[in-house]
Amino acid sequence: GLMLFAGRIHLAHPFKESRFYSMSGQQDMPPKGGFPQINYKRNIPKSRIPGLMLFAGFGIVAAYTGYKVMSYNWAERARREKAVVVRTKDLNDMQRREDIKNFMRTRQQFEEEYKKGGGGHH
Known part of the structure; x- marks a missing residue:
């Protein structure tokens, strides 16, 4: 440590100059x-x-927390399954509508060709 002797700074040995030593x-x-x-x-x-x-x-506390987590997971799974069912039903409806449109378009083209005298054959 630093020790002060008569106004001068003196570097002392940390152990030899200590009071415990x-x-x-x-x-x-x-x-x-x-x-x-x-x-x-x-x-x-x-x-x-x-x-x-x-x-x-x-x-x-651990059992209650596990129950809450599992019940959330069950509810989330049910929500996802319901969404899949709704999406599938919507997809089937959209496909049915598109099939009807295609059928009507094809039928109209066939009728136009038949009126021209093509007989429906290409």
């Missing part, structure tokens, strides 16, 4: 005989919600 060599040790036992069973409060209740709650 220059302390005495004694290390803080545990007391003789060790620390007293901690009665952890008394100090930990009872859980408000048991683990099985949490697991059951998450299971219920």
Whole structure:
């Protein structure tokens, strides 16, 4: 780190010049005989919600979410199938109308040729 000596900046060694390095060599040790036992069973409060209740709650939420997703998928599939039926019916109606137009056009051409005396043959 940087240290200031008599108005001059001096680069100090990060460990040798620190106050922790220059302390005495004694290390803080545990007391003789060790620390007293901690009665952890008394100090930990009872859980408000048991683990099985949490697991059951998450299971219920997951089941409900899965049901909603599946019901949406079922409804979407029914909507698509209905659209296909409607589209097919419309397509059949359009094809029937087009067939009638073609038949009428062909019949008119045949009648015009027959009136000219072609006999309907080309």
